[in-house]
Amino acid sequence: MSLPVLTAVTGARWESDLVSALERSSLGLDVVRRCVDLPDLLATAQSGQARAVLLSADLRRLDREAVARLIAGGVAVVGVVSPGDTEGEERLHRIGIAKVVPADAPADVLAGAVAESVEIAHAHGRAPEPDFAVSNPWGAMPSLPPMQDVGVTPETGTGTGQLLAVWGPAGAPGRTTVALTLATELSTFGVPTLLADADVYGGVVAQALGLLDEAPGLAAACRSANSGSLDLAGLARHARQVLPRLRVLTGIQRADRWPELRASALEQVWDLARQLAAATVVDCGFCLEQDEEISFDTAAPRRNGATLTTIERATTVIAVGAADPIGLQRLIRGLEELREAVPGVAVRVVVNSVRKGPVGGDAEGQIRDALRRYAGVDAVVCVPYDRFSFDTAIAQGRSLAEVAPKSPARLPLRNFAADLMGITLPRQRRRKKA
Ligand SMILES: Nc1ncnc2c1ncn2[C@@H]1O[C@H](COP(=O)(O)OP(=O)(O)OP(=O)(O)O)[C@@H](O)[C@H]1O
Ligand SMILES: [Mg+2]
Structure with missing residues (x-):
């Protein structure tokens, strides 16, 4: 059985390569629609046609709310970024997308990321959450003595x-x-x-x-x-x-x-x-x-x-x-x-x-x-x-x-x-x- 997938990577030069890479993979992915923008993606996702979406960091108006809506609608979300675009990757993590892959990854890696996200979303009832690796600004605070130190x-x-x-x-x-x-x-x-x-x-x-x-x-x-x-x-x-x-x-x-x-x-x-x-x-x-x-x-x-x-x-x-x-x-x-x-x-x-x-x-x-x-x-x-x-x-x-x-x-x-x-x-x- 094939896995119906959406793409929303408009504006990216590598869209067609990505779509053919997905369809070439041995994991049975079927790109059912290439969405032209975010409203198109949300509407298509809501119609229940797809189990996953591969979207790019530069998709206009993409935000945390949109990602949450996709996930709540049972669509696993995988991000794709231009090779070396660490800023784009971080932003996708921050708006709730755990899995992000570079656009030039081999077909099976791309397809594998999609299949894995669908599996995890299925197991958890929702998509996985990203890890946040950030430093702690409390350390930079003036450390005034507490009114009463109780250990x-x-x-x-x-x-x-x-x-x-x-x-x-x-x-x-x-x-x-x-x-x-x-x-x-x-x-x-x-x-x-x-x-x-x-x-x-x-x-x-x-x-x-x-x-x-x-x-x-x-x-x-x-x-x-x-x-x-x-x-x-x-x-x-x-x-x-x-x-x-x-x-x-x-x-x-x-x-x-x-x-x-x-x-x-x-x-x-x-x-x-x-x-x-x-x-x-x-x-x-x-x-x-x-x-x-x-x-x-x-x-x-x-x-x-x-x-x-x-x-x-x-x-x-x-x-x-x-x-x-x-x-x-x-x-x-x-x-x-x-x-x-x-x-x-x-x-x-x-x-x-x-x-x-x-x-x-x-x-x-x-x-x-x-x-x-x-x-x-x-x-x-x-x-x-x-x-x-x-x-x-x-x-x-x-x-x-x-x-x-x-x-x-x-x-x-x-x-x-x-x-x-x-x-x-x-x-x-x-x-x-x-
Ligand atoms: N233990 C208390 N003794 C006397 N007054 C109190 C006490 N606890 C709260 N109040 C007073 O009751 C009023 C309502 O309290 P508060 O604003 O904390 O309630 P709330 O549940 O947050 O209400 P809201 O629905 O407006 O959010 C305030 O004027 C507050 O000062
Ligand atoms: Mg109150």
Whole structure:
């Protein structure tokens, strides 16, 4: 049986040679269409005529989003570059094409690359991801002493940083507050931390940190990722440094800019973030609805794609719920949705704004009990309500650690941050009773 293949190498001098080389090979490849441009390629791929495409680095408008669409449509993508064009090869890798071959490779090598990519895509359910070999710009940062060194040796430059996705159901349970506080606490431990605002319904991290007039760094990083020009140093440039160990990728402040946070671009941003920082804390949007189920065009950008991609790639999802009957009910339902959307992901639960009023009696005990019974969650981080401290923090555009270090809301989040990174904190000194 022959393997139907597309080519999209317009503008290249060697197109005809390439096509005949493919058809000459002994691997049974059949070039079913020579696409004239990217729209032609995408339309043909969508019609299901082919299993693979061989495309050139100079194909106009080729970007990460287009590659992701091809791969999602079940078409394995192989790049082809002029002999010696290492720049073109790197760009193809960066936009998500793992296999790149020189145009003058022997027929069987070209055909072999196509057949192998189809096989790998079939085995993985998608095409293989490229490796990113880049250096770590943390090393170039001024190494100011951490506020409190608790003996953590962060792993950086290895792509093994934690990706902590802070998520939670609708109703403003405190996702941003938890993300901000966790990130700042981690930085005080000396952990190189990146805080990213990926809320597609309008992010406020920049405002909360007093970064006025800030162009959204995360959107800029996504743009670079989409065009294939994002590398580790570029990501570091988009991430503004706000504390000695804390960088921030600010988000889109207007909800209508959500298409700038494309899932396909975020995938690369998170991969690089895990090389850049020992911990990346992401403030996510609330919705997990898979928009393609309600949309006819399955290739259209998905608003919640950013949230879904983030929680799929997360090493831990931190689910935040509000400590009142409605908030808890939403959290319990949300945890169910979360497990359906990403069955294998590690989830930790934070219940925020714990106070007596809405729950009554032993609020913390009742909350723990409800989550154990209805969501099967044993470990819950309870964060007390502390309006004054958080208001002060917002008013000053600073963190809780800076404006209200003794806030009762800080300690559980600080302990939780340490726990997430496997840091052992010095024991708290108990106050002597008079
Ligand atoms: N533990 C707490 N005690 C008192 N106020 C809190 C606490 N946690 C959060 N808040 C306040 O609640 C409000 C909403 O919090 P936040 O913005 O973090 O929620 P969110 O889930 O990110 O909401 P959104 O849906 O707008 O993204 C803010 O004014 C914040 O200061
Ligand atoms: Mg928020």
